[in-house]
Amino acid sequence: MSGTPIQYRDGRWIVPDTPIIPFIEGDGTGPDIWRASRRVFDAAVRKTSGGKRAVEWREVVAGEKAFKATGNWLPEETLDVIRAHRVAIKGPLTTPVGGGIRSLNVALRQLLELYACVRPVRWFKGVPAPVKEPGKLNVMIYRENIEDVYAGIEFQAESKEANDLIARLEALGKKVRAGSAIGIKPMSRFGSQRLVVKAIRYAIDAGRPSVTLVHKGNIMKFTEGAFRDWGYEVAKSQFGDRTIAEADMGQGTGDGERVIIKDRIADSMFQQLLLRPAEYSVLATPNLNGDYLSDACAAQVGGLGLAPGGNVGDGYAVYEATHGTAPKYAGLDKINPGSVILSGAMMFEELGWSEVSRAIIAGIEGAIAAGHVTYDLARQMPGATEVSTSTFADAIIEHLA
Numbered sequence: 001m002s003g004t005p006i007q008y009r010d011g012r013w014i015v016p017d018t019p020i021i022p023f024i025e026g027d028g029t030g031p032d033i034w035r036a037s038r039r040v041f042d043a044a045v046r047k048t049s050g051g052k053r054a055v056e057w058r059e060v061v062a063g064e065k066a067f068k069a070t071g072n073w074l075p076e077e078t079l080d081v082i083r084a085h086r087v088a089i090k091g092p093l094t095t096p097v098g099g100g101i102r103s104l105n106v107a108l109r110q111l112l113e114l115y116a117c118v119r120p121v122r123w124f125k126g127v128p129a130p131v132k133e134p135g136k137l138n139v140m141i142y143r144e145n146i147e148d149v150y151a152g153i154e155f156q157a158e159s160k161e162a163n164d165l166i167a168r169l170e171a172l173g174k175k176v177r178a179g180s181a182i183g184i185k186p187m188s189r190f191g192s193q194r195l196v197v198k199a200i201r202y203a204i205d206a207g208r209p210s211v212t213l214v215h216k217g218n219i220m221k222f223t224e225g226a227f228r229d230w231g232y233e234v235a236k237s238q239f240g241d242r243t244i245a246e247a248d249m250g251q252g253t254g255d256g257e258r259v260i261i262k263d264r265i266a267d268s269m270f271q272q273l274l275l276r277p278a279e280y281s282v283l284a285t286p287n288l289n290g291d292y293l294s295d296a297c298a299a300q301v302g303g304l305g306l307a308p309g310g311n312v313g314d315g316y317a318v319y320e321a322t323h324g325t326a327p328k329y330a331g332l333d334k335i336n337p338g339s340v341i342l343s344g345a346m347m348f349e350e351l352g353w354s355e356v357s358r359a360i361i362a363g364i365e366g367a368i369a370a371g372h373v374t375y376d377l378a379r380q381m382p383g384a385t386e387v388s389t390s391t392f393a394d395a396i397i398e399h400l401a
């Protein structure tokens with residue numbers, strides 16, 4: 001079968017039966033993980049479509065592999081191919097030591113306006129976790145991916161720029177200790193609202209009960225506090241009949257039809273997710289809050305080995321492992337491929353191939369339930385059998401729904 005590019009028109013993906021999807025296998029353990037993941041994806045697509053559909057995977061290079069082949073850590077061609085095909089998936093990449101090297105993640109985020117970092121966090125039955133009831137946490141985190149500290153501007157303490165700014169701030173009536181470093185975090189109504197819109201739209205489509213705006217508005221009123229206010233504003237203006245603000249519900253628990261929009265201060269959110277996880281469903285956060293929360297939530301349900309992620313914009317998306325290259329296990333067929341496999345499940349869901357996504361998730365649940373898991377899980381699961389990366393993929397394929 002020869003592939004056809006995915007298109008995007010009027011806010012919708014147009015996905016052919018044989019889409020071309022570029023992939024970056026990644027450095028270190030990346031090739032082990034990619035080999036296993038690709039087999040799972042192909043088997044799930046084949047099984048759910050009766051052989052009618054197939055992905056044409058197109059390799060593009062970045063990181064060490066690109067550097068060895070081209071002398072460039074991030075060839076322009078890689079960016080061009082991803083842009084032309086709109087949706088891509090990647091393994092982890094080595095971050096080169098030394099300055100002046102462009103990060104692929106940053107380049108893609110900026111080039112394709114991937115303004116939402118999306119991280120689903122849920123527990124898989126049987127996975128060891130540090131809390132008593134990990135199954136109560138099931139959240140979809142929408143984290144703003146371009147503004148806030150990602151657009152942060154910093155000046156070193158005692159630099160001319162920092163001192164000039166301090167003088168300027170003093171002229172505006174703000175006192176800053178002499179010799180301070182200065183950091184600026186820009187956040188806009190436009191950037192905040194398009195993120196919140198994505199989160200609400202997802203909640204409506206997926207039948208999720210609530211969207212919680214997470215912010216530090218008690219301290220930073222015009223950035224974090226504005227994120228909260230802009231969030232409520234856009235919920236009302238764009239989804240007035242499909243949402244209700246928590247504050248407008250009185251003592252009620254919602255009518256089950258409208259998505260409840262609530263907000264929590266970031267520090268309290270960490271507490272709430274540990275103590276009352278079942279009360280939260282979709283979280284919409286500025287960049288830095290979401291960074292901390294995503295990893296804390298992943299840890300709560302058993303760690304990063306099974307935590308997928310996607311960077312999504314309008315008509316472009318790149319899915320990726322959330323862990324690094326784990327170089328000490330490279331080539332050993334040992335590492336857990338779950339993060340890339342679940343990122344692929346997210347990708348198929350986004351493209352409307354929900355049955356593929358469901359099949360993959362059932363496959364992972366089945367493999368874990370059967371106790372055939374990679375070393376990272378096996379070492380904490382009494383009675384489990386440690387299997388290789390490739391055998392874990394076999395077990396997932398065996399349990400595809």
Ligand code: NAP
Binds near residue numbers: 094324326
């Ligand atoms: P790391 O590669 O994530 O590995 C740290 C440890 O986490 C591993 O030694 C292993 O723990 C565990 N781990 C990671 N992935 C796992 C998996 N799939 N299955 C099971 N266990 C897993 O972090 P790092 O050593 O700090 O970073 C290595 C390189 O990756 C660096 O160059 C870094 O910059 C890069 N990095 C890339 C990305 C990305 O591309 N998105 C993200 C983070 C880091 P045990 O030793 O306990 O088994």
